[in-house]
Amino acid sequence: MRGRAASWAVAAVLALGALWALWSADSVPPPLEAGRPAPAFALPRLGGGEPLELASLRGNVVLLNFWATWCKPCEDEMPAMERLYQSLRGQGFELVAVSVDTGDQEVEAFRERLGLSFPILRDPDREVANRYQSPRFPESWLVGRDGVLVARFIGPRDWDAPEYAGRIRELLAAR
Secondary structure, X not given: OHHHXXXXXXXXXXXXXXXXXXXXXXXXXXXXXXXXXXXXXXXXEOOOOOOEEHHHHOOOEEEEEEEOOOOHHHHHHHHHHHHHHHHHEOOOEEEEEEEOOOOHHHHHHXXXXXXXXXXXXXXXXXXXXXXXXXXXXXXXXXEOOOOEEEEEEEOOOOOOOHHHHHHHHHHHHOO
């Protein structure tokens, strides 16, 4: 009798485990990758003002960067991002940096110290970073004029180097 009860218990546990696995698999979003539409968002700008919606940038090539002030590789890539932004600004290119820091003061001090002029958005709850499946920093996404993800870059980059600036210029040239 005990053997039969144990068998039933094991079968019940396995069935519940299978049901849980099937249920949780449906709740996990598919991997975000190039060729998919960029997830929509609206985030507040550092310093206030109207939130920036990704949809408002449609028609531009967008470099979307997730970062934090405490991230040394993030700090290391920011000067090259600023140079890239200055060289392509006004040509259909937008650079948007999304800070996941919890406070505005450290982000503002960081921006002033590095002389950054591109838009910085605030995502302290990491809601948008999670939507982009970007749990580590820095991480960047290149979004085409049509709002479709073109490429993902994990880790810091020398953004004004010919390989990256050239790729962005190619996207800008393709109308």
